[in-house]
Structures are given as structure tokens and as C-alpha cells.
Amino acid sequence: MNEHNANSFDLLQAQQLLNMLMPRPGSAAKEKPVQLGVPNYSNLSASNLVQRVRPRETTDEVVKPMVEEEPEQPLEKFDSWENCIAWCMSSTRAEAAFVVDSQGFVIASRGRIPSQGFEGAGAELICSIEQLERIAPEAGRILCVDMDFDKRRIIGFVASSEETPPFVVGLVAPEPLRNETKHRITQQIISNLPNLD
Amino acid sequence: MANVIAIVSSKGGTGKTTVALNLAVALAEKGDNTLLVDIDPLGAIGLSLARSDTEWTGLAEYIMQKTPVEDTVVKTKLATLSILPRGRLDPLDISLYEEVLHSSKTLQDIIAEVDSKFQYIIIDTPSGLGMITRAALSVSDFVLLPLQAESLSLRSILQTLRVITHTKEVDNPKLQLLGILATMVQLHQDSSFNILKTVWASLNGVLETYIPRADAFALASEKGLPVAFLGGKYPPEALRFEMLATEIKKIVQELGGITGEADERTQRELI
Numbered sequence: 367m368n369e370h371n372a373n374s375f376d377l378l379q380a381q382q383l384l385n386m387l388m389p390r391p392g393s394a395a396k397e398k399p400v401q402l403g404v405p406n407y408s409n410l411s412a413s414n415l416v417q418r419v420r421p422r423e424t425t426d427e428v429v430k431p432m433v434e435e436e437p438e439q440p441l442e443k444f445d446s447w448e449n450c451i452a453w454c455m456s457s458t459r460a461e462a463a464f465v466v467d468s469q470g471f472v473i474a475s476r477g478r479i480p481s482q483g484f485e486g487a488g489a490e491l492i493c494s495i496e497q498l499e500r501i502a503p504e505a506g507r508i509l510c511v512d513m514d515f516d517k518r519r520i521i522g523f524v525a526s527s528e529e530t531p532p533f534v535v536g537l538v539a540p541e542p543l544r545n546e547t548k549h550r551i552t553q554q555i556i557s558n559l560p561n562l563d
Numbered sequence: 564m565a566n567v568i569a570i571v572s573s574k575g576g577t578g579k580t581t582v583a584l585n586l587a588v589a590l591a592e593k594g595d596n597t598l599l600v601d602i603d604p605l606g607a608i609g610l611s612l613a614r615s616d617t618e619w620t621g622l623a624e625y626i627m628q629k630t631p632v633e634d635t636v637v638k639t640k641l642a643t644l645s646i647l648p649r650g651r652l653d654p655l656d657i658s659l660y661e662e663v664l665h666s667s668k669t670l671q672d673i674i675a676e677v678d679s680k681f682q683y684i685i686i687d688t689p690s691g692l693g694m695i696t697r698a699a700l701s702v703s704d705f706v707l708l709p710l711q712a713e714s715l716s717l718r719s720i721l722q723t724l725r726v727i728t729h730t731k732e733v734d735n736p737k738l739q740l741l742g743i744l745a746t747m748v749q750l751h752q753d754s755s756f757n758i759l760k761t762v763w764a765s766l767n768g769v770l771e772t773y774i775p776r777a778d779a780f781a782l783a784s785e786k787g788l789p790v791a792f793l794g795g796k797y798p799p800e801a802l803r804f805e806m807l808a809t810e811i812k813k814i815v816q817e818l819g820g821i822t823g824e825a826d827e828r829t830q831r832e833l834i
Contacts, residue, residue, distance in 0.1 A: 376718065376720075376721045377721075377761075377765045377766065379721050380720050380721045380724050380765075380766055381765060381766055381767065382766045383724040383725065383727075383728045384719070384724065384740070384766055384767055385767070386728055387727060387728060387731065387739070387740040387768070388739075388740055388742075388767065388768045389725070454668070455662065455666060459665070459666035460666065461663075461666065461667040474617075476629065477663060477667070478626065478667055478669075479628070480628070481628060483697060528664075539668070540691070541668070544771065
């Protein structure tokens with residue numbers, strides 16, 4: 367605190383945090399406690415930046431608008447399925463991701479790939495989505511299936527457009543996603559379909 | 564059940580790996596089964612022990628599902644000390660490695676598998692407060708914060724404390740700070756002494772033990788050994804780590820960690 371070793375304000379802040387972290391006997395503050403509040407950091411996670419980089423709603427301390435909706439963020443551009451599923455993984459903190467075409471063939475995969483691969487899971491996913499659409503034909507096409515197994519979660523995003531047959535992007539063990547995030551991910555994939563082989 | 568201790572600092576060069584390695588050795592020499600986990604993409608533990616960058620399989624191979632955890636754990640000549648190395652990680656894959664450690668349950672799964680075999684698991688983290696450090700904090704019971712006795716380290720301590728506090732509040736409520744460990748202390752040098760004086764006067768939670776800057780560490784690094792394993796007269800720096808291990812065990816016990824030591828003794832006769 368003497369001379370210029372460290373800003374005294376920073377050290378008081380540090381001491382406050384230490385008091386919170388170490389409330390054990392014998393560790394009483396050596397300084398008189400001062401209410402300093404939250405350090406004056408610029409909170410990137412509360413800014414638009416996080417939506418551009420990692421649009422996941424579970425980002426720590428995201429400040430949500432009280433009234434007005436934030437303007438739509440520009441969509442990311444991917445030049446390959448690998449980049450697309452890498453983005454999906456980082457957006458959802460998934461363990462692994464894969465993409466299958468309408469025939470159930472795996473086009474790309476990334477992350478912790480199980481020893482048996484995703485061939486079987488991909489084919490079953492495509493088949494199941496077709497079956498599920500029969501439940502409510504008038505309800506339109508399935509955009510996303512979110513499955514909670516007792517050991518793991520899997521989400522399948524169905525991406526299709528007028529010009530292209532459907533692709534399914536599967537995410538293994540992602541964080542729980544809100545509907546708007548699922549919608550954003552689906553839109554992101556669909557908007558990139560023309561660039562993806 | 565093991566006590567999982569992450570060694571964390573926002574600033575590089577504070578002696579995290581030296582502390583992790585020598586603390587693990589000191590705990591093991593006290594008879595506690597200890598696992599030293601190297602999650603630093605640099606593979607600093609392996610390099611400190613003069614191993615080639617691709618000598619040991621480890622975390623990288625586990626992540627790739629090529630090797631089960633038990634096959635990646637390296638047993639040392641000290642029966643109570645094992646090492647889980649980083650593995651043969653391609654430096655070009657570091658960002659993916661960081662992503663997987665942060666976004667998956669890899670560390671959690673590893674600890675769950677080895678938890679019952681060790682009393683202490685020491686996690687050596689990379690410098691900075693990025694994804695790997697956050698992943699380590701989210702699975703640890705305790706965190707030890709090495710503070711190099713120089714100005715930049717002191718000025719950046721608030722950053723580390725903020726991340727620890729946040730992790731405790733959001734991700735891992737069981738996380739507890741063991742304390743701040745002053746490292747590379749040179750009491751004969753005014754600037755170093757002033758930093759230590761400032762730390763002692765301003766912050767609580769500073770451990771009694773501090774680690775001096777000493778040639779023995781450079782020699783140990785050159786030989787690829789923990790400082791206690793150097794030949795010749797037993798170095799005072801190794802004694803420092805014995806003191807540190809004792810102090811940490813005491814704090815762990817005070818904080819409700821699992822020590823397995825009831826300290827019950829049978830009655831003895833003196834005469």
C-alpha cells in the first residue's frame with residue numbers, strides 16, 4: 367500500500383474478495399472494511415460482443431434488456447461444416463458435434479467422438495425425425511429435437527431450405543438451451559447452407 | 564476422496580509449476596498418495612522433469628479416447644506420487660484442447676475415476692485466467708494462489724481473486740481458497756521485501772510459508788528433478804516445501820477437507 371507497488375484501491379478490493387473467500391477464524395481483515403462494490407471492469411459478457419462471438423444465453427452475468435429487444439446480430443459465415451459445428455460446440459459448450467445428411471451419412475464430426483462413431487446415431491436421428499413429423503403433420507416441419515437421456519443430452523437441429531435436402535446437426539451434451547438460442551442456431555445453420563458442401 | 568487443489572495465477576512466471584511439482588513431492592513424502600495433474604498445454608510438469616514433449620501419453624490421449632485414465636497415470640519412483648501428464652498434444656491443437664477441457668466434463672470424469680486412490684490431487688494450470696484455468700477451478704475443492712514477490716504480480720492479484728470468487732459463486736460453491744503463497748522472495752532486495760511487507764500488511768490469507776528465489780530451483784530444473792531430489796546436502800528450499808505441505812494439510816483440515824488423519828495415538832511409556 368505504501369509507495370506505488372499496487373493501487374491501494376485494488377488492494378482493498380482484493381482484501382474484500384479475500385474476506386468473502388476466507389471467512390475462517392484467524393483471518394480477520396487487517397484493514398477496516400470498506401464497501402467498495404464491484405470492481406470497475408468492462409463487462410464484455412454483458413455487451414453485444416458475446417452474442418457475436420458466443421451466442422449462448424448461459425454466459426455468466428449476461429445483462430438482459432428489460433424492455434427493448436436487442437437488434438438481431440449479423441449471422442456468422444461458415445465455409446465448411448467443420449467450422450459450423452465448431453461454432454455450434456463453442457456456443458453450447460457441447461462435448462461433441464456431428465452433421466448428417468438426409469441419408470444419415472456423417473459429413474463431419476468434432477470433439478469427443480465415441481469409439482463407435484456417430485454413424486448409427488446419425489442414421490437413427492434422421493429416421494426418428496421423419497417419424498416424429500407424423501405426430502402432427504399440420505404443425506409443420508421439425509426444427510429441433512432435444513433429448514434428455516439418463517446419461518447424456520443430445521440435440522438435433524434440422525437445417526433445410528427450398529434448394530437443399532435437410533441436414534441434421536447433432537450436439538452431444540450441450541448446455542440446456544432456451545428456445546430463442548435454438549432458433550438462432552437453426553437460423554445460423556440454414557443461412558450458411560448455400561456455402562456448405 | 565481426494566482433496567483437489569488447483570494452483571492458479573493470472574500472471575505467468577510466478578512459479579506455479581515449481582510449486583505444484585514440489586508441493587506434490589512434499590505431500591507424497593509425508594505419506595499421502597498424491598496425483599499431480601498437468602493440464603497446462605505447455606506440458607510444464609513434463610518439461611520440468613526433463614521429459615521430451617512427446618514422451619508421455621496423458622490427457623490429450625484420454626480426450627481422444629485412445630487411452631483410459633489408469634493407463635495415462637505415470638507412477639514415479641516415489642511410491643506415493645503419480646503424475647497425469649498432459650500427453651502428446653500437438654501445439655497446433657491447443658485451442659481445441661482448451662475448448663474440450665472447458666466445454667466437456669473431461670476433468671470431472673478424470674477426477675471421479677481417480678478420486679478414491681489419492682489423498683491429494685494437485686492441478687497445475689497454465690498462466691492466465693482463460694478456459695483451462697476456469698475448468699480447473701470448477702472441479703477443485705481448493706485453490707492455492709502463488710504470488711511472485713514483485714510489483715506486477717501484486718498488481719494483478721485482484722484479477723485472480725475476482726475469477727476465483729466468481730467461480731465459487733457461479734460454478735463451484737465448494738471451492739475454497741487455501742491462501743496466497745509468496746514465491747521468489749528475495750528478502751535482501753528492497754523491492755521484493757517491500758512487496759512482501761505490503762502483502763502482509765494489506766491482505767489476509769497469506770501463508771506463513773514463503774518460497775525464496777534460490778539457485779537450487781534452477782539447478783533442479785536443469786537436472787529435471789524436484790528440489791528435494793537433488794544430491795548433496797538437503798537443500799533448505801526442500802524444507803520450505805515440507806513446511807508448505809504441513810501448513811496446507813493443516814488448512815485443509817481446518818476447512819473440512821478430507822485428511823483421513825484422526826491423529827489418534829496409543830499410550831506410550833517413557834520410562
